[in-house]
Amino acid sequence: MPQQPTINLIDRFGRKVDYLRISITDRCDFRCLYCMAEDMTFLPREQVLSLEEIYRIAKAFTGLGVRKIRVTGGEPLVRRGALQLLTNIASLDGLDELVLTTNGSQLEEMAAPLKSAGVKRITISLDTLDANKFKALTRTGDLAKVLRGIQAACEAGFERIKINAVILKGRNHEEVINLVQFAINHGIDISFIEEMPLGQVNQHDRSSAYYASDRIKADLAAQFTLIASTEKTGGPSVYYKIPGASTRIGFISPHSANFCASCNRVRLTAEGRLLLCLGNEHSVDLKAVVRQHPEDDAILRQTIIDAMRIKPEKHEFNIHEQPVILRHMNVTGG
Helix, strand or coil: CCCCCCCCCECCCCCECCEEEEECCCCCCCCCCCCCCCCCCCCCHHHCCCHHHHHHHHHHHHHCCCCEEEEECCCHHHCCCHHHHHHHHHCCCCCCEEEEEECCCCHHHHHHHHHHHCCCEEEEECCCCCHHHHHHHHCCCCHHHHHHHHHHHHHHCCCEEEEEEECECCCCHHHHHHHHHHHHHHCCEEEEECCCCCCCCCCCCHHHHECCHHHHHHHHCCCCCCEECCCCCCCCCEEEECCCCCCEEEEECCCCCCCHHHCCEEEECCCCEEECCCCCCCEEEHHHHHHHCCCCHHHHHHHHHHHHHHCCCCCCCCCCCCCCCCCCHHHHCC
16 A cells, blocks of 8 residues: 655644645736736735745645645746746655646647646636626636637646636626536536635625525526536535536535635745635745745745644635735735
8 A cells, every 4th residue: 555645734723734826926917807906016026936936835845745736826827937837846756736727828838838847737717708708807818819728728638627717796607507518518627616805806896796606506407417526626626517528517615615624725925925824814924934044944844834823714705895805816826
């Protein structure tokens, strides 16, 4: 029997952390209305972790038992050097899986190189199949280019490809059946996400746009038979299957079905904060540690271990109130 990996990161509630999400940039070529303000001010270059610093932190985490790393942004593929960073992270001892979240804008050219770099699975944000709605939701995006990117990803041979769709009442809620059919046609997975109230946004009332996972399931029942699945991918999605299709349909429900009790992940923001919870500000400044101790990885590892003591029990999201968390999703990492 193969020896089970040792998980050294255990919080005060007994949860084992073996999944790290890394935002390598807060910059993005889209301006999705639920993610950021239209006129964003991005971090100065010197405040963002260097690629070498990101790799060093990733290596420390894998040495402490993290087996899955997801690279996010912003849009990670707009950062210069991203492909080499992914190649380096993929080669880390002890890492079982390197995955990527992207808006799909760069995939037409980047899908095959990403597969060669060692990315096993890829998640692509796609909230609508209507070009006009896509433009309205992303403010700057080109749906046709993203669809070509998805096709390129399908041809590249990743282990799995998944679409993430944030569903908003009155904007795209009537498209859930079409989105699932698109996923089935392409042999890929899809997860529907309840919007998370991070950062002040304009042109968008989160309370009135909230569309619960149960409403999506009810809408899908008009066309599909959903069968509960026990499959997991290490994240918060609860999956269902459709008879005769390989597609898995996931639901990420931070409001209607809180998943904090099984949380196994932490986030590294683009500016080097180790964020212990998406919905709280509990964090540790790892950028300060790596810059003050450039040669001492023992201090870095111990700082990460100690940080588990302040990982909160749960988030405090309330879609009907102004957000307590003022950082935008592009800074946090998707």
